[in-house]
Amino acid sequence: MPEDDDTPTRILRALRFRPKGMTITEVAKRIGVTRNSVSKHLEIMQIAGKVDVRNVGNAKLYSLAQRVPMSAFLCFTKNLILILDSAGRIVQVNDRCQQALRRSKDDLLGLTLEEAALPVVSTPEAIAVVEGLEREQVITDLRYRSNGTDLFYQMQAIPTTFDDGEKGCTLVLEDITEQKRYVRNMEFLARTAMELVDLPAEADIYWYIADRIRELVPEARVIVHSFDEVNRQMILRAMEDSRFREDAKRIVGRDLPGTVFPITDLLSSAPFNYTPERFVPLREFILNQEPGEDGVSFYDLCAGIFPRDVCDIVVRELNLGKMYGIGLVWQDQVFGIASIFFTPQEELNDRKAFESFIRQASIAIARRQTEERLRRSEHRFREVIDSSPSAAALIDADGRYTFLNRRFTDLFGYTLSDIPAGREWFKKAFPDDHARKEAIAAWKSDLAEVGRGEMRPRTFAVRCKSGGEKAFLFRPVELCDGTHYVTYEDVTEERRAYQMLVDEIAELRRQLASPPE
Template identity: 65%
Template sequence: MQEEHDLPNRILRALRFRPKGMTITEVAKQLGVTRNSVSKHLEILQIAGKVDVRHIGNAKLYSLAQRVPISAFLCFTKNLILILDNDQRIVQVNDQCLKHLRQSKDDLIGRTIREAALPVVSTPEALAVIEGLEREQVIADIRYQRDEGEEFFYQMQAIPTTFEDGETGATLVLEDITERKRYVRNMEFLARTAMELVDMPPGQDIYQYITEKIAELVPNPRIFVAAYDEAEGEFVVQAAQDKDFHAGMARLLGVEPVGLTFPIKKVLSHPQGGNPLALLTRGIQEYVLDPEPGLGKLSLYGDIFFRQIPEEICEEMCSTWNLGKINLTFLVWEDRLFGSVKIFLSPGEVLEDKQAIESFLRQASIALARRQTEERLRRSEARFRDLIDSSPVAAAIIESDGRYTFINQAFTDLFGYTLADIPTGKEWFRLAFPDDTQRREAVAAWKADREAAGSCHSRPRTFPVRCRDGEGKEIRFSPIELSDGTEYVTYEDVTEERRIHGVLIGEIAGLRRK
């Protein structure tokens, strides 16, 4: 009887030395017992999870079950784990879960999920998954936001579980996927804003756009964005976020904060002035707001607002919005300063997604640089066109593909044609040279002169031209091909000169005959 009672342990010892497994017959032969007895105990051990069985043909091959103790699993996994019974009472929880949920084990064991009112697992989304659990494992993403605004994401696996006594329950395994979610969200954000900045029309307020996009990444945003006026040496506030912060600032200051100027030159010449330009950096730097100077500290009155806002109002701002820190950066590209960004935080707040914000601000700085370059080009082109248009000499600009992109007023006065009449060189030659033979000769001479002269060399030639009113004129063309293939052409009416030249030639010929 004692041998029968000890048989399960003897079977386990026998299997331990045969890791590849043993059949019922092999176990019975080694232990010197009947096959029926071995078969009965192996079946019990299999139900208890202590042995595994494999089928090889008609034979069953038994081996020790390789299982990790639940206690070891709970201790060493990084995931958050709760084990629930059939009534959703918590029967086990690991240390990582206790630490993350800010709870003690005594507070949780024996209580239901609803009674415990735990973050994440007691949310309606998580409870719906747990209560709907049947035979199959269920995986769901759960979003949770703390009271202070910090957001977390978890992937929750709800696994049906059978205990040793046969009772059923569930094991909840929560993996913190916040960083993964943030990374995906930030990549989508940067891809979207990059396209929006490229497609942004010239008239859109880019500074307001910057504040709105930062607010998508920063909970409870209190943001100032200023443009830098290089000529005046001052920052000009262009946008503020959010609405309450903006309105409150206007109330405290008595004026609209957008449009306020902070002259750096004036601060630098102040007897107690610091050097705000020394703060210039390409990355976001966090400082504690403190009236007293020190390492890692900035004064709202002196360093941020350059003594342009009264000190008592600066103090009231800090108390009204509980401002304790500032994250400061500048809009810089290729050593050019375009503006500044100030993100105010409460003492306990943390600026999440700093890297994504820095990447976005680099994109915005490039967009500002491109916008300023385009604006300078527009002004330069406008000056050039004004210069040509006010010139008394008829002139036209012809693109390399033959399109007329500009003719000045003197051109229209000379020929009568407008840009609408001659959009291309083909139309110009058709109208100016109505005779087919003359037109072919003029086109051939134009092309030959262009090939012979090359780039940036004038190639004057005189042609008879028909004006819009039908009058014929002798015109000296002086085209110059620029480096990009564009042609700049001036036109001079030499009709009278040719007439006088003809008269003189006739008189000289007459004198010779006499």
Template identity: 70%
Template structure:
């Protein structure tokens, strides 16, 4: 009997020195036991999870199971673990899981998942997934909501055999909330980067900023100010948050959009400090309730003292505002506005890095928009100057397209951009005779090659206008640094006509004298 009792130990000792495994016959021969006895004990050891078996041909080959004891697994893993029996009743749960679920072991052991009403694994989706478990381990992602926030877990359902031979499953839940949040934020930033690039000039970028911030901070209230560099003042451009804008209208008795605050008001606040430290300091957290923060800022101060204190207090109570996260929209040394995110006293701004990255994108977009706006105004002024000039002028792009004709040009020749969109169209209209056209084109190209950029190359041509009239024109083209040509045209028709008349009179006088 003692020998039979020691058989499992001797089997395990024999397998320890044969990592590739042994057949039943080899184990029986090694330990000096009968084949039937070894076979019976190997089956018990397999059920207990101490040995593994694989089939090689017609033989079963046994080896030591390389497994971590369940007790160690439960204690040291950071994942949440629940062990269920075949009826899906909870038989074991680790401390990490109890802490995350805020439950005790006595509350859970013996209950089914449905009875336990756990926030992650008791959903119909999770229970259906576990019920479909067969022999192979399966993995799925689960989502739950707690305290107004979304949490994500990756659940592994692993078929499990207990010491008594009964089967069940082990649920291993890994918290992947941060991973999901990171992916979501990267997708958000990629999307907003494209939207900012493609945003039309007439779109209100400040309202866009407010709406996107609410995507990242769905429970907050947001305001967005623009900054006017000329008048050195801020103007409220957007308020976002659930019922925030409409509620402000009701409390204030007017729409707050358009509220103007001088720059000096902001930097005179108790928390103002150095203007440059505020502009380039990133997101700054200011607490004003239930106690004023260390900087001594009240909600009345935060409203730049532009709203009566009693109304400020009503606003604060209505949305339970206790703190604000402020950042300025800055790129380089240019200030474009500022953004504030109000939150309740106990709340904290999550995804702060994503918020900062988005506001940096928005600042770059504002800088680009300002540059483009200045360029448009400069181009508009240039065209206004050229268009009001009495001298006929045209602008020809480096690829030969006519991009601009002023009024004097159209008055002189009768042609519009629709008539002569390219240089080829111009030469065909102005020089209908093929031979004269070829000569004019050759002369134009020769002058261009000889003069170089920045040097006028005047030349006189006789051209036909749209109404068929022939005019003598002095063309003075200049090639600019980017290959664009600026051409002015002076009508010499009357001067040439007067000159020919004068030459004719002189010729007749000479002939009379000779006669």
């Protein structure tokens, strides 16, 4: 019997020096024990996880198992681990799992997943995976919502054999919340970057910003202000969600969007001393405390436009504990402030994504304002041209007519729809092929000889829409972007008078050249 008790140790020692494996017969010869005894011990050792076996043809090769002891795995892994027996009862839980679930091992041992009512693993999705587990391990992603925040775990369900041969299951849960958030945030930022570019000019960008912040941080209450640079004041432009807006309206007594907050002077003075640069970083304020570096009362945040007792009711009834504020700033220009409010227990988890989105939105507002200034400037420019007493046209670098003033239509009779491009203009203005070719050649020649910004006047005889022909003095100038600004002056009478004078001089010369009779 002592010899039989020593057999497993001798088998392990023999296999240690044959890493490629040994057959039952080879092991029996090596340690001097019968083949049947070796076969019995190897089967038990395989169940215990001490040896591995693989088939090579008709033979079975046994080798030492290269496995991490379960006790070490349970103690040192950062993952959450539960081990279930064949009946689905919990038989082991690692320390990490107990800490995360806030349940002791004594509370869990002997319970099924349904009876334990644990987060993540007691959900219908997780239980379905365990119940459907067969011979192969299954990997699945699980989503769990806690305190308004989405948590993500990757669960591996691994078929497990215990020392006594009983079958069970090991659940390994890895927290992949940060990975999921990173992917989600990158997708969010990529999508919003495109949406901000394509956002229609008539869309309210401040409401868009509030909506997207709520999408990124669903548990937050959001307020977005725009900055009135002329009057140096903030205007509340958007509030999300709708319940937050309605609750505030009920307490304050009126709807808040559109409210003017004269807080610019407040923020630029002590204790804030804000400059455009200080608006850039995200700042956290603890509400309903004495003002300090990172603390401020809600009454002060509202610049005192609401009574202090009303502000206290807002903080108490809406359970506002902290505010995160960040400026909508680009290149030292302030466009507004985005603020999000939380309960005292909540935290802002996606700070980097939130700040990146605010930078995107700030750039979009800056671009919008630049485009609006350009539109106003272009509109004023066209108004000036349209009011000019001289006929004028704008032709872009591709030869398309983009603007004809009223005087142009009065002189020539043509509208922009009649001559959308230079080709149509030359056909109508110079119906004669020879005259048209000469006019085009003269236009190109002048363009090649005269630089940008220089006028190149030339007179042409032009057919008007009425069918009559008149002489016009063209004064084209090429602008810096390739646009041609052309003015036209009717010189028909001057040319006729000039021609009459030429004819009279010619007649006088003829008379002087003829001898008197």
